[in-house]
Amino acid sequence: MSAVTARELNAITDAVAAFRERLADACRAAGRDPAEVSLIAVTKNHPAEYAAHAAHCGALDLGENKPQELAAKRAGVNEIDAELGQRARWHFIGRLQRNKARQVVESADLVHSIDRPALADAVARAATAGDRWSAHRPLPVLLQVNLDPDAPRGELDSTAARGGVHPADIRRLAAHVATYDNLRVRGLMAIAPLGHDPARCFARLYEHSLDLRVDLPGAELISAGMSGDFPAAVANGATHVRVGTALFGERALA
Numbered sequence: 343m344s345a346v347t348a349r350e351l352n353a354i355t356d357a358v359a360a361f362r363e364r365l366a367d368a369c370r371a372a373g374r375d376p377a378e379v380s381l382i383a384v385t386k387n388h389p390a391e392y393a394a395h396a397a398h399c400g401a402l403d404l405g406e407n408k409p410q411e412l413a414a415k416r417a418g419v420n421e422i423d424a425e426l427g428q429r430a431r432w433h434f435i436g437r438l439q440r441n442k443a444r445q446v447v448e449s450a451d452l453v454h455s456i457d458r459p460a461l462a463d464a465v466a467r468a469a470t471a472g473d474r475w476s477a478h479r480p481l482p483v484l485l486q487v488n489l490d491p492d493a494p495r496g497e498l499d500s501t502a503a504r505g506g507v508h509p510a511d512i513r514r515l516a517a518h519v520a521t522y523d524n525l526r527v528r529g530l531m532a533i534a535p536l537g538h539d540p541a542r543c544f545a546r547l548y549e550h551s552l553d554l555r556v557d558l559p560g561a562e563l564i565s566a567g568m569s570g571d572f573p574a575a576v577a578n579g580a581t582h583v584r585v586g587t588a589l590f591g592e593r594a595l596a
C-alpha cells in the first residue's frame with residue numbers, strides 16, 4: 343500500500359465537510375432533519391488510512407463491499423487508532439457468498455446485502471459459530487432489494503435473486519430470516535439500477551419498506567443513495583446513504 347500524504351488527508355477533511363453540507367441541503371429540501379440520515383463512508387479500494395481519517399472527521403460509519411477488505415480495513419483502522427477503531431461502525435454493503443459469511447459476521451456491525459434464504463442460513467450459522475452475536479444480541483441485517491423493474495422473479499434462491507430479492511418476495515425472505523433468533527431484520531437496502539430514474543426507484547423502495555413494517559415494525563432502516571443519486575434517496579426516506587467517490591475521489595479499477 344502506498345504512503346498516504348497529508349495532502350490526500352486534507353482533501354478528505356474538506357470533502358467530508360462539503361458532503362455533509364450537500365447532505366444537509368438534501369434533507370432540508372426534503373423537509374427532513376439531517377440527524378435522520380446517517381452517512382456511510384465507503385472506502386473500498388482505498389487504504390485503511392482513508393477510513394481512519396474519515397472516522398477522525400466524524401464519519402464513524404464505514405462501508406466495505408468485500409469481506410476480506412472489510413476484515414483487513416477494520417483491523418487496520420484499529421491499529422491506526424484503537425479508540426476510533428472501537429467507535430467506528432462497519433457496514434458490509436457488497437455481494438456476499440456463503441463461504442465468506444464467517445468473515446463478515448466477525449467484522450460487520452450491519453450487513454446490508456441479505457438477498458436470498460440460503461445466504462441468511464449461512465450468515466445465521468456463522469453467527470452461531472462465533473461469539474459476537476446471539477439471541478440476546480442479534481446481528482442486524484438489511485434485505486437487499488432488486489429495483490430493476492424488468493428483473494425476473496425466479497425462485498427465492500435462484501441466481502437471478504443474487505444482488506437483490508424481487509420486491510414480491512421481500513416479506514417471504516423477511517419471514518425466513520426471522521426464523522433465526524440471532525439475526526434481526528432492520529430494513530431494506532437497494533442500488534438504483536442503471537438506466538432507470540433513481541427517484542422513482544427509491545419511491546418504490548419506500549413503499550416496500552412501509553409494507554415490510556406492517557409485519558416488522560422495527561425494520562425501519564432504508565439504505566439507499568450513493569454519490570450520484572443521494573438527494574433522490576433522501577427525498578424518499580433513506581436513513582443511510584453509502585458514499586465513496588464524493589468523499590475519496592475516483593477509485594482505481596480493482
Ligand SMILES: *Cc1c(COP(=O)(O)O)cnc(C)c1O
Pocket residue numbers: 384386407435436533567568569570584585586587588
Ligand atoms: C461503491 C459502493 C457505493 C459508493 O458508491 P459511490 O458512487 O462511490 O458513492 C455504495 N454502495 C455500494 C453497494 C457500493 O458498492
